[in-house]
């Protein structure tokens with residue numbers, strides 16, 4: 001397994017492999033790898049000849065009061081996991097090689113980025129769109145894996161790749177969860193014991209929304225209220241949003257027709273938890 005630190009070495013490596021007809025699968029991450037990341041790596045390993053995992057805590061997607069300096073960094077452990085999973089390259093660039101002095105270009109995906117996470121974290125998606133554009137240009141993957149856990153991010157990347165004709169054909173992998181439903185996340189380690197016990201409330205709230213839909217409810221605001229009631233019962237949780245949305249535009253739905261995504265974000269202690277459920281709406285006759 002190779003560790004590449006510079007953008008030029010990454011681009012050279014990909015160019016050589018493509019010349020030999022090798023297909024490249026790519027999993028972009030910020031490191032502190034867990035079973036969710038492992039699932040994406042395994043899917044890439046199965047589908048492509050070579051696998052690249054990037055580990056880069058991208059400063060431009062963190063707001064000034066966010067946890068950039070505290071974000072968990074554990075390259076040694078991440079290397080061991082990647083080696084076990086048969087990863088060919090870890091691309092772990094320095095901030096200086098990704099953003100050399102004088103860099104000024106940014107990428108925005110205005111419609112998808114404006115709501116939900118974009119509202120809570122104003123420059124977050126511009127940072128994500130810019131770094132993903134750079135990573136895809138450097139790695140030149142045939143396929144790229146993203147997690148459904150970050151639903152809005154995956155939707156934004158799909159739009160970005162389509163709009164800018166970028167390489168990398170994004171594939172969205174289902175969310176990997178703990179046995180009590182909590183979506184795995186590198187930030188879960190910051191939950192205290194009592195907060196960890198409270199954390200599955202987000203998944204339960206989304207499940208309550210899904211249950212209401214299964215029972216025939218088609219009114220968006222009423223489904224939203226079902227979810228809010230469940231979340232309100234947990235005193236440690238403060239809801240940022242619980243929403244019933246169109247799966248492509250992420251606009252809120254007043255009435256459900258075919259498909260919907262239930263999006264949720266809440267704060268427990270210092271940790272912001274995100275989750276979602278994608279729902280196929282059966283016709284009621």
Ligand code: AMP
Pocket residue numbers: 028029030031036037039040145146147148149150173174175176177183184185186
């Ligand atoms: P991160 O390192 O948190 O930026 O995540 C890197 C990639 O892993 C993103 O595409 C995430 O959506 C994905 N990911 C993170 N957690 C999970 C999870 N629990 N299940 C599936 N994918 C995940």
